[in-house]
Amino acid sequence: MGWPPCCDKSNVKRGPWTAEEDAKILAYVARHGTGNWTLVPKKAGLNRCGKSCRLRWTNYLRPDLKHDTFTPQEEEIIINVHKAIGSRWSLIARQLPGRTDNDVKNYWNTKLRKKLSKMGIDPLTHKPFSQMLSDYGNISSFANVGNSFGRNINTLMSKPESSLVVNEFRNINEMILKPKPELFQDNLRFANNNPSWDFQVSNQETIQPYFSTVVTSSCSSSSSSTIAQLSSSNSSSGQPFQSQAARPASPPSPFSWSEFLIYDPHMSMEHQQHLELEPQGMLSSTNSTLTQHEQENSGAYNKCADVSSSSTISFVDAILSKDSEMNSQYFALLNGSFD
DNA sequence: AACTGAGCCAACCGCCGAGAC
DNA sequence: AGTCTCGGCGGTTGGCTCAGT
Numbered sequence: 001m002g003w004p005p006c007c008d009k010s011n012v013k014r015g016p017w018t019a020e021e022d023a024k025i026l027a028y029v030a031r032h033g034t035g036n037w038t039l040v041p042k043k044a045g046l047n048r049c050g051k052s053c054r055l056r057w058t059n060y061l062r063p064d065l066k067h068d069t070f071t072p073q074e075e076e077i078i079i080n081v082h083k084a085i086g087s088r089w090s091l092i093a094r095q096l097p098g099r100t101d102n103d104v105k106n107y108w109n110t111k112l113r114k115k116l117s118k119m120g121i122d123p124l125t126h127k128p129f130s131q132m133l134s135d136y137g138n139i140s141s142f143a144n145v146g147n148s149f150g151r152n153i154n155t156l157m158s159k160p161e162s163s164l165v166v167n168e169f170r171n172i173n174e175m176i177l178k179p180k181p182e183l184f185q186d187n188l189r190f191a192n193n194n195p196s197w198d199f200q201v202s203n204q205e206t207i208q209p210y211f212s213t214v215v216t217s218s219c220s221s222s223s224s225s226t227i228a229q230l231s232s233s234n235s236s237s238g239q240p241f242q243s244q245a246a247r248p249a250s251p252p253s254p255f256s257w258s259e260f261l262i263y264d265p266h267m268s269m270e271h272q273q274h275l276e277l278e279p280q281g282m283l284s285s286t287n288s289t290l291t292q293h294e295q296e297n298s299g300a301y302n303k304c305a306d307v308s309s310s311s312t313i314s315f316v317d318a319i320l321s322k323d324s325e326m327n328s329q330y331f332a333l334l335n336g337s338f339d
Numbered sequence: 340a341a342c343t344g345a346g347c348c349a350a351c352c353g354c355c356g357a358g359a360c
Numbered sequence: 361a362g363t364c365t366c367g368g369c370g371g372t373t374g375g376c377t378c379a380g381t
Contacts, residue, residue: 014350014351015349015350015351015374015375016349016350016375017349017350035366035367036366037366037367038365038366049351050366051351051352051366051367052350052351054366054367054368055349055350055351056349056350058368059349059350060349060350087370087371088369088370089369089370090368090369090370101368101369101370102348102349102350103348105370105371106347106348106349107348109347109348110346110347110348111347
């Protein structure tokens with residue numbers, strides 16, 4: 001099935017727009033305004049698909065568009081909103097006056113993604129690679145878990161966050177094949193220097209910011225705000241999304257990361273229950289600057305800390321210790337069967 | 340000077356939801 | 361309720377530019 005084409009593609013011009021075509025669009029919009037783009041080509045005397053005309057207007061010809069390079073402030077906004085809502089470019093672009101979703105998407109794909117990777121941050125999950133390595137420690141028993149793998153992977157894949165798992169695998173592979181130990185220190189600095197707050201997405205257009213350190217018993221459905229509302233409530237001066245601005249306390253994430261913990265046959269049931277009951281464990285007291293989100297993800301940290309079996313060992317040491325352990329196991333895992 | 344590969348970005352593609360009929 | 365159209369969206373592609381060899 002699928003929709004019929006919006007125009008006869010064999011008879012319309014494609015490719016780069018000429019100045020003359022741009023002028024026709026501009027003249028048409030100046031006279032008639034935007035809307036009903038399917039009629040625009042005919043009325044404006046263009047041999048183009050209406051959809052193509054709309055795209056040309058929204059992405060390039062609109063008078064309010066900025067065509068200069070992104071500022072550091074805009075970069076920060078993109079990174080923070082992307083961290084909160086992922087690759088929903090149109091929503092991100094709404095926080096940046098004069099920028100289109102295409103602009104933001106291109107900038108992300110060409111600049112910011114690499115920049116974050118160089119900083120040791122996974123651009124998809126916004127987690128430091130070191131944390132993902134620890135998470136990898138949680139799932140390193142995939143090859144041995146038998147039926148429990150199926151049970152847990154079903155749980156994982158039924159969650160919207162499941163794509164993160166897949167992507168972590170890819171990035172973990174990159175990390176282990178090209179390990180850069182110095183990045184672990186950068187990751188910690190990044191985690192400590194960045195605002196410890198997070199969002200939850202309760203529906204397609206609704207996002208809730210909240211202090212990561214505030215934990216209440218209320219549920220997510222009570223109050224919600226759009227990003228636009230967030231922007232305006234964030235600052236009385238109508239500033240767009242500002243990560244450093246004061247943020248209201250609001251409910252914690254409704255899901256528990258313990259649901260995502262993979263059953264580890266090498267760990268006692270008691271220990272696992274302990275992790276599920278107390279997911280923050282040692283880190284909650286030793287690294288209070290981590291975000292709640294990070295701490296909720298810290299079942300892996302707990303395990304990492306357990307490797308040391310000492311409350312005095314530093315977090316970095318624990319990470320490095322776990323890293324070297326995983327490095328030694330990685331190639332054996334590659335050779336193993338996932339069947 | 341010629342070639343090659345990476346980076347960049349405008350444009351396209353296909354899917355989806357909303358709303359009109 | 362079902363169908364159709366339109367506009368919006370995110371992912372992908374094609375072609376241009378430029379630095380490196």
